[in-house]
Amino acid sequence: MKEPPPALAEMRNIHKWYGRVHAVDGASLAINSGEIVGLLGDNGAGKTTLIKVLSGYHRPDAGEIFIEGEKVRINSPSEAQALGIETVYQEQALVDSMSVARNFCMGREPVKWAGFLDRQKMNECMIPLRALGLSIKSPDLPVSSLSGGEKQGATIARAMHFKAKLVILDEPTRALAVKEVGRILDFVKGLKEANIAVIFITHTLHHVYSVADRFAIMNKGKIVKDIKREEASLEELTEVLME
Amino acid sequence: MKEGSLGRRHEVRQLFSRVASTREAIVFGIAIGLFVLFNVTSGGKFASSEVINIMAISSSELGIVVLGVALLMIGGEFDLSVGSVSAVGALIVAKLYQLGLNPFLAAAIAVGGGIGTGAVNGLVTVKFGIPSFIVTLGALMVWRGFVTLVTGGLTLIFRVGEAHPAFYSVLQGNVGRVSVPLIWVVVTAVILGLLLHFHRFGNHVFATGGNKEAARAMGINTDKTKLICFMIVGGLAAFCGILQSTRARGFHAAQGTGMELIAIAAAVVGGTSLFGGVGSIVGAVLGILIVIFLQFGLIMARVPGFWYNLILGITIIAVVIANKFLGQRRRVA
Numbered sequence: 035m036k037e038p039p040p041a042l043a044e045m046r047n048i049h050k051w052y053g054r055v056h057a058v059d060g061a062s063l064a065i066n067s068g069e070i071v072g073l074l075g076d077n078g079a080g081k082t083t084l085i086k087v088l089s090g091y092h093r094p095d096a097g098e099i100f101i102e103g104e105k106v107r108i109n110s111p112s113e114a115q116a117l118g119i120e121t122v123y124q125e126q127a128l129v130d131s132m133s134v135a136r137n138f139c140m141g142r143e144p145v146k147w148a149g150f151l152d153r154q155k156m157n158e159c160m161i162p163l164r165a166l167g168l169s170i171k172s173p174d175l176p177v178s179s180l181s182g183g184e185k186q187g188a189t190i191a192r193a194m195h196f197k198a199k200l201v202i203l204d205e206p207t208r209a210l211a212v213k214e215v216g217r218i219l220d221f222v223k224g225l226k227e228a229n230i231a232v233i234f235i236t237h238t239l240h241h242v243y244s245v246a247d248r249f250a251i252m253n254k255g256k257i258v259k260d261i262k263r264e265e266a267s268l269e270e271l272t273e274v275l276m277e
Numbered sequence: 278m279k280e281g282s283l284g285r286r287h288e289v290r291q292l293f294s295r296v297a298s299t300r301e302a303i304v305f306g307i308a309i310g311l312f313v314l315f316n317v318t319s320g321g322k323f324a325s326s327e328v329i330n331i332m333a334i335s336s337s338e339l340g341i342v343v344l345g346v347a348l349l350m351i352g353g354e355f356d357l358s359v360g361s362v363s364a365v366g367a368l369i370v371a372k373l374y375q376l377g378l379n380p381f382l383a384a385a386i387a388v389g390g391g392i393g394t395g396a397v398n399g400l401v402t403v404k405f406g407i408p409s410f411i412v413t414l415g416a417l418m419v420w421r422g423f424v425t426l427v428t429g430g431l432t433l434i435f436r437v438g439e440a441h442p443a444f445y446s447v448l449q450g451n452v453g454r455v456s457v458p459l460i461w462v463v464v465t466a467v468i469l470g471l472l473l474h475f476h477r478f479g480n481h482v483f484a485t486g487g488n489k490e491a492a493r494a495m496g497i498n499t500d501k502t503k504l505i506c507f508m509i510v511g512g513l514a515a516f517c518g519i520l521q522s523t524r525a526r527g528f529h530a531a532q533g534t535g536m537e538l539i540a541i542a543a544a545v546v547g548g549t550s551l552f553g554g555v556g557s558i559v560g561a562v563l564g565i566l567i568v569i570f571l572q573f574g575l576i577m578a579r580v581p582g583f584w585y586n587l588i589l590g591i592t593i594i595a596v597v598i599a600n601k602f603l604g605q606r607r608r609v610a
Contacts, residue, residue, distance in 0.1 A: 091494065111493060123494055127495075128491055129484050129488040131483070131487040131555050139480070140484050141495035142495075143480050149476050
């Protein structure tokens with residue numbers, strides 16, 4: 035019998051405590067290449083904490099992480115990036131006071147010699163931005179001049195540009211106008227077309243229902259339901275969420 | 278043809294926007310306005326070469342510290358200990374010279390000591406998560422206490438010029454009609470300007486000060502970035518103290534008192550944000566000019582000295598209000 039290929043990323047039995055709060059209580063989650071997983075749950079269910087373990091922002095107190103079948107320790111966000119995991123945090127992915135180009139290459143600046151910035155390469159950020167359908171006029175514009183949807187788009191374009199295998203979107207549709215939510219969902223479909231896996235964190239089921247291949251529902255630090263889209267109805271998912 | 282010229286114009290505008298923004302243009306306008314105003318009130322003496330030369334020397338010594346303070350503020354931290362650290366630097370060089378050490382070596386050790394105090398400020402700030410405002414307020418008192426203790430409040434003589442004319446000319450001499458401290462501040466501004474605006478490190482400084490969490494999430498070592506900024510400020514403060522003692526030919530325990538607030542004032546007037554993430558070296562230089570113009574302009578207009586603090590205070594608050602207003606308008610646009 036042929037074994038199935040290992041998952042792109044797998045978290046096994048993850049625990050995370052904040053002082054006396056057991057924020058993540060033995061959660062396990064796996065995701066395959068090009069798959070879109072909707073990670074659902076109420077505020078405080080532990081979604082963001084679980085994901086911050088995968089993105090290197092937090093160290094788990096217990097549990098294991100496997101990338102393409104190999105056990106790894108992710109000690110920092112840059113180590114996660116090196117493994118192809120890009121995370122787009124709610125409200126904190128960009129520096130408002132900096133230009134689009136400077137934000138785009140933040141932490142991975144293209145340099146010419148002795149660490150001096152390669153402006154021409156930095157301005158190439160306009161290519162993925164345009165590919166994603168964003169009409170940002172200049173790479174020198176401050177990010178503070180972009181709309182909420184444009185900001186999310188810019189962070190997604192950034193993840194694509196740096197050849198991510200897995201993009202984690204933390205509440206990307208939060209505080210966005212209805213029209214902009216549609217754009218974000220288009221970006222997510224664009225990622226899937228590029229064979230990039232997506233974990234889409236939200237507490238608004240109908241935002242993710244139309245795009246996700248699978249749903250994982252969290253409650254009190256545990257994954258209480260992990261179900262394929264074709265096996266789940268909107269009613270059933272809503273019911274689990276309401277519990 | 279037309280395309281090319283448009284592209285060229287865009288490039289020129291890009292280059293300009295890299296070095297200076299609307300904010301700097303306004304600060305530049307204020308500096309020019311003050312210069313013209315004081316030249317009128319002093320009956321044309323303000324623009325004389327003697328006055329400009331004196332202003333150049335005083336603004337250079339202060340300016341070296343302001344540049345460092347501005348860099349650190351853009352990175353999101355404060356250093357209130359620069360005045361005391363400048364005194365520590367001056368004390369080290371004067372004391373080691375008294376003990377018979379070569380003054381160049383003594384100066385190098387003093388700058389190293391300044392970098393060390395900066396490293397302590399930085400480490401305590403990032404490792405214990407204490408606001409740098411508090412950490413460096415403590416350092417201000419500790420180092421001032423230290424120099425007072427060591428000197429017993431007495432003045433140390435530092436007549437290095439006679440035995441080592443080379444040392445004096447490198448720090449306080451003249452090149453043609455230009456005083457050397459002015460060259461030092463220009464060199465410092467160019468190096469820090471290149472680092473901040475054209476180097477990877479500068480991008481990390483802006484990101485760390487603008488949104489620390491985002492910077493961290495994108496893999497920037499924000500603690501290291503801040504630590505380096507603190508060390509740069511410490512080294513520059515000590516160097517400023519050495520310049521002052523060389524010029525004054527001595528060291529006294531109160532040297533550099535109050536420098537920290539003037540330095541922050543100049544940085545803020547020059548458009549550096551108190552909240553981090555915003556500012557420029559060009560702005561800091563203009564901020565220094567405005568503070569120095571106010572200082573000398575009011576003296577030459579025979580305004581009693583105590584007006585200086587009052588007017589400087591009002592200027593700082595007015596500039597911060599103007600910047601806030603400007604920032605809001607830009608966000609709407």
